[in-house]
Amino acid sequence: xxPVRIYDTLSREVRRFQPRTPPRVGLFVCGLTPYDEAHxxxxxxxxxxxxxARALTHWGYRVFYVQNVTNIDDKxxxxxxxxxxxxxxxxxxxxxxxxxxxDRLRVRSVNYYPxxxxxxxxxxxxxxxxxxxxxxxxxxxxSVYYEVGRFPDYGKLxxxxxxxxxxxxxxxVDRRKRSAxxxxxxxxxxxxxxxxxxxxxxxRPGWHIEDTAxxxxxxxxxxxxxxxxxxxxxxxxxxxxxxxxxxxxxxxxVAFWMxxxxxxxxxxxxxxxxxxxxxxxxxIDSEGGEVLRFYYLNAHYRNPLDFxxxxxxxxxxxxxxxxxxxxxxxxxxxxxxxxxxxxxxPDELADAADELEDRLDELLADDFRTREPIAExxxxxxxxxxxxxxxxxxxxxxxxxxxxxxxxxxEVLGLFPAPDREAGDRxxxxxxxxxxxxxxxxxxxxxFAEADRIRTELLAAGILVEDRGGSSTWRHRxxxxxxxxxxxxx
RNA sequence: GCCGAGGUGGCAGAAUGGUUAAUGCGACGGACUGCAGAUCCGUUUCCUGGGGGUUCGAUUCCCUCCCUCGGCUCCA
Numbered sequence: 001x002x003p004v005r006i007y008d009t010l011s012r013e014v015r016r017f018q019p020r021t022p023p024r025v026g027l028f029v030c031g032l033t034p035y036d037e038a039h040x041x042x043x044x045x046x047x048x049x050x051x052x053a054r055a056l057t058h059w060g061y062r063v064f065y066v067q068n069v070t071n072i073d074d075k076x077x078x079x080x081x082x083x084x085x086x087x088x089x090x091x092x093x094x095x096x097x098x099x100x101x102x103d104r105l106r107v108r109s110v111n112y113y114p115x116x117x118x119x120x121x122x123x124x125x126x127x128x129x130x131x132x133x134x135x136x137x138x139x140x141x142x143s144v145y146y147e148v149g150r151f152p153d154y155g156k157l158x159x160x161x162x163x164x165x166x167x168x169x170x171x172x173v174d175r176r177k178r179s180a181x182x183x184x185x186x187x188x189x190x191x192x193x194x195x196x197x198x199x200x201x202x203x204r205p206g207w208h209i210e211d212t213a214x215x216x217x218x219x220x221x222x223x224x225x226x227x228x229x230x231x232x233x234x235x236x237x238x239x240x241x242x243x244x245x246x247x248x249x250x251x252x253x254v255a256f257w258m259x260x261x262x263x264x265x266x267x268x269x270x271x272x273x274x275x276x277x278x279x280x281x282x283x284i285d286s287e288g289g290e291v292l293r294f295y296y297l298n299a300h301y302r303n304p305l306d307f308x309x310x311x312x313x314x315x316x317x318x319x320x321x322x323x324x325x326x327x328x329x330x331x332x333x334x335x336x337x338x339x340x341x342x343x344x345x346p347d348e349l350a351d352a353a354d355e356l357e358d359r360l361d362e363l364l365a366d367d368f369r370t371r372e373p374i375a376e377x378x379x380x381x382x383x384x385x386x387x388x389x390x391x392x393x394x395x396x397x398x399x400x401x402x403x404x405x406x407x408x409x410x411e412v413l414g415l416f417p418a419p420d421r422e423a424g425d426r427x428x429x430x431x432x433x434x435x436x437x438x439x440x441x442x443x444x445x446x447x448f449a450e451a452d453r454i455r456t457e458l459l460a461a462g463i464l465v466e467d468r469g470g471s472s473t474w475r476h477r478x479x480x481x482x483x484x485x486x487x488x489x490x
Numbered sequence: 491g492c493c494g495a496g497g498u499g500g501c502a503g504a505a506u507g508g509u510u511a512a513u514g515c516g517a518c519g520g521a522c523u524g525c526a527g528a529u530c531c532g533u534u535u536c537c538u539g540g541g542g543g544u545u546c547g548a549u550u551c552c553c554u555c556c557c558u559c560g561g562c563u564c565c566a
Contacts, residue, residue: 009494012494029566030566032566039566041565041566042566045566046566073564074564075564075565155493158493158494158561158562159493160492160494160562161492161493180563181563183563207563207564227566228566229566230494230495230561231560231561231566232561232565232566233494233561234493234494234561234562235561235562235563236563236565238563239563259495259566260566261495261496261560262495262559263566264560267559268559269559269560269565270566271564271565272564273564298513298514299502299503300504302495303495303496303503303504304495304496304558304560305503306502308501308502311502311515311516312502314515315502315514315515315516316502316514316515318514318516319513322514322515322528322529323514325528325529326529369504369505371503371504371505371512371513371514372504372512374513374514375504375512375513375514376512376513378513379513382529382530385528385529385530386529386531388529389522389529389530443524448524448525451524451525452525452526455526455527464527464528465526466526466527466528467523467525467527467528468523468527468528469522473528
């Protein structure tokens with residue numbers, strides 16, 4: 001297991017990561033409340049922690065990654081009522097859309113997406129423990145509240161002091177609460193809304209309780225990593241600490257708090273009320289999942305990332321295309337060359353490939369910097385192309401060695417999916433090859449008008465032809481505005 | 491007001507108590523090409539918010555001020 005350094009929001013420092021029971025790592029990330037469509041800010045969190053899990057796995061840790069789905073809450077109920085839909089069904093519908101987006105963003109490290117409503121017994125147990133231990137009280141209507149004043153550490157994560165919260169006028173006035181800063185653990189049932197029986201009467205979970213009930217069950221009272229967007233730090237994560245540490249008496253609940261920076265739109269946070277949300281699914285449709293993934297990973301996860309619709313994707317698209325150009329050329333060779341060429345790699349390049357992988361790991365292991373490995377891969381790409389350009393017949397093993405850093409880039413960053421061309425595409429390969437052969441003959445006899453006509457017609461059909469040295473290669477031309485990987489078939 | 495994160499070249503965005511401050515985008519020039527595309531090479535000269543301090547040396551550490559963003563019980 002490679003040593004890893006991680007910034008912990010609670011201690012506000014980068015520390016050496018030490019799992020409680022190596023090599024196992026418990027990772028929990030606050031997931032979505034599927035009351036509406038996800039936006040590109042949500043996508044960032046998903047990709048960031050996907051890389052965290054992939055990297056740890058690559059380094060020999062055995063990660064169990066849990067991301068909850070809040071399928072019962074106020075907003076979801078309100079939305080369902082507006083649509084005349086059944087709340088849990090609406091949640092599942094939005095979750096399916098989320099899962100599709102995750103698939104296309106190549107997020108695949110989440111092991112389990114528990115639904116809040118599948119953990120009602122655990123939630124009730126935890127609320128009961130909090131009542132028994134004197135951290136919570138039951139109101140007249142059967143709601144249960146956490147009494148924040150009873151938990152001295154409240155505010156330790158966010159640096160907030162309870163006294164400082166009170167002047168903030170946004171605390172809801174609620175006569176059932178002993179103190180304005182108390183928060184609800186269990187909400188007494190409202191007619192017409194889903195509810196579950198409990199020792200305090202029918203009701204449903206409060207906003208914060210499902211996370212700690214779920215992690216308590218799946219990861220234990222103390223675990224390794226907890227992630228989420230920076231905007232959840234207060235009050236949500238503060239409440240989690242109060243719940244878990246209050247209920248179990250075991251602290252700290254989690255060894256490392258990781259918060260990903262927010263994605264802003266021209267300097268402002270995306271939010272429904274500002275009307276500046278940008279849908280995740282439609283962005284993936286227009287840009288491609290890989291470009292979006294690259295865009296996220298091109299910044300450090302803790303920094304704010306400002307999105308400008310006019311320029312951000314255009315730049316990411318171009319940069320990503322160039323990043324994977326050498327990779328595409330290498331995989332193209334190994335696909336089409338058959339027995340392949342005979343020119344072996346010069347020693348210095350072979351050695352460099354070996355050293356680079358270590359370097360990539362080392363960079364990433366320092367608080368999951370992703371930008372620097374990407375910078376290294378750009379540099380590697382230049383060397384690869386420079387060599388390929390003057391090597392007409394690279395050997396298969398040379399290509400394989402040159403691909404090593406990209407294999408790392410795929411396994412850990414998820415940025416280099418192998419082009420997958422199945423039986424149907426073989427036909428396409430042959431058809432295009434025939435057209436290119438005709439064009440090559442035309443060029444040979446100096447009939448450039450005919451050669452250009454073939455090239456133009458292929459382009460109209462979505463095939464981009466490029467002459468390289470004596471031969472021509474082709475790739476799928478990205479559709480307007482879209483930039484699916486050049487070798488993507490469809 | 492309180493808490494937190496930021497301010498780096500034309501733009502995006504890294505890093506570091508010390509030789510030329512990554513990488514990418516854009517722009518310009520060159521090589522290659524029948525043309526194009528892709529690629530490579532070069533250029534884009536004094537770029538680290540202001541002011542103090544510590545230090546042989548600060549963009550980095552400390553103080554202070556200014557500005558931006560986020561949180562302050564809906565938030566990824």
